[in-house]
Amino acid sequence: MPRRRTLVAGLAAVSFTLPTVAIAQGYSFGERVLKRGQSGSDVRTLQRYLTRVGVPTTADGQFGPRTAGSVRTWERRSDRRVNARVSRGEARGLRSEVGQGMQTQAPAAPAGEGATLGPDGNAIAPASAPQQVKDLIAAANRIHGRPYKYGGGHGRWNDSGYDCSGAMSYALHGAGLLKRPRASGGFTTYGRAGKGTWITVYAHGGHGYLVVAGLRFDTGWNNAGKGPRWSDVMRPSDGYAVRHPRGL
Numbered sequence: 001m002p003r004r005r006t007l008v009a010g011l012a013a014v015s016f017t018l019p020t021v022a023i024a025q026g027y028s029f030g031e032r033v034l035k036r037g038q039s040g041s042d043v044r045t046l047q048r049y050l051t052r053v054g055v056p057t058t059a060d061g062q063f064g065p066r067t068a069g070s071v072r073t074w075e076r077r078s079d080r081r082v083n084a085r086v087s088r089g090e091a092r093g094l095r096s097e098v099g100q101g102m103q104t105q106a107p108a109a110p111a112g113e114g115a116t117l118g119p120d121g122n123a124i125a126p127a128s129a130p131q132q133v134k135d136l137i138a139a140a141n142r143i144h145g146r147p148y149k150y151g152g153g154h155g156r157w158n159d160s161g162y163d164c165s166g167a168m169s170y171a172l173h174g175a176g177l178l179k180r181p182r183a184s185g186g187f188t189t190y191g192r193a194g195k196g197t198w199i200t201v202y203a204h205g206g207h208g209y210l211v212v213a214g215l216r217f218d219t220g221w222n223n224a225g226k227g228p229r230w231s232d233v234m235r236p237s238d239g240y241a242v243r244h245p246r247g248l
Contacts (some may be wrong), residue, residue, distance in 0.1 A: 030091035033100045035209050036084060046086060049098050050074055074196055114214030121145065123215050123230045132175045132248060133198045133213060139174020140210075140217050142227065143167060148219055150226040154181045164208050164219045167228035168201065170211060171217060177245045184208035188241035196244025 018073050026115045029045035044061040051057050068084040076083045078097075079088060081208040114124045115137060122141040126136040127152040143162055146152075152159045152165020162170060165184040172178035177199075184189070187203035200211045209218035211234070 023154075026105070030088050030095065031175075031232040033088065034063060034086040036063050036065070036068045045069070046071075046091075046094070049094050053097050072080070078192070091102060115212060117215065117230055119186070119231055121230060123212070125219075126213060129198060129213055130248065133178060136171050136175035136177070136199065136212055138242075140167070140171040140212070140230070142172055142174075143228050144230060148225050148229045154183075157181075162228050165203075167217065167219055168208050168210055170205075171212075172201075172245075177248075187243065191243045191245045195242055196248050198248045199245055201245075202237050202240040202241070208240075 006050045013117045019055055027040055027042040029042040029049075031042065034043060034046055039062050041061065043063045044059050046061040046063075047057040047061075049066060049071070050067075051059070051072065055070045055074050072082050074080075074094070075090075076085075078093070080093075086094070100232055101153060115125055115129075118124050124138040129137075145151075146159075147161040148163060149159065149161025149166075150163050151166070151169050152162040154163075157170060157173065159166065165182055165187065167176055168184075168187065169181035173181075178190075184203050184207050185205040187201050187208045188205075190201050190203070198213055202209050202211070207220055209220065210218060212219075215233070216231045216234060217228060218231065218235070219226070222231065222233060
């Protein structure tokens with residue numbers, strides 16, 4: 001009789017623990033917070049989704065250091081808190097990006113095909129550039145050489161002169177990437193965090209400028225006081241927020 005009771009107790013323990021293991025492996029994506037050290041079908045879904053939005057990740061179902069690195073890359077490109085943890089809300093966001101066919105990594109510009117400076121100082125867009133980049137360059141060319149004017153470009157789009165943020169606003173508006181002018185400090189939260197492939201916005205509370213297809217569009221540094229100009233010489237960017245329009 002004691003032996004029989006022991007066998008029954010053992011079977012009861014097995015029947016209790018088996019469903020627990022099945023549940024741990026059977027989470028649907030978004031049902032739990034995902035982090036390093038976990039495994040399961042939802043981790044595999046995460047890895048597949050990361051690959052589909054432009055962050056190649058091996059779909060082995062193990063949330064190890066490589067998957068953590070992929071999550072951090074996606075978080076940076078999607079302007080999210082970088083902590084290598086995927087919350088339920090972030091899972092919904094990633095699923096939405098996949099559903100809309102979004103790419104958090106912009107397609108790279110062909111090697112050696114940046115914008116060039118013409119003899120008149122205007123920028124010449126590369127043939128391979130997306131239309132929005134060409135439109136931005138065309139808009140910036142229209143005000144290239146205008147004098148510096150504090151507050152210029154903020155009261156009206158077509159002005160007699162432009163300050164740094166007014167010139168940035170005009171160029172981005174010409175590409176359909178900005179609806180209304182912003183002060184330089186306002187550009188510190190523009191678009192997405194980090195450098196873009198084609199367009200990068202540099203801004204802090206006192207100044208801002210653009211780098212478009214490898215050329216700088218600016219009213220300061222080696223061009224101080226002369227109004228918006230193109231330059232193929234970069235400037236120090238320490239202390240600037242670095243942003244870009246999504247997809248560019």
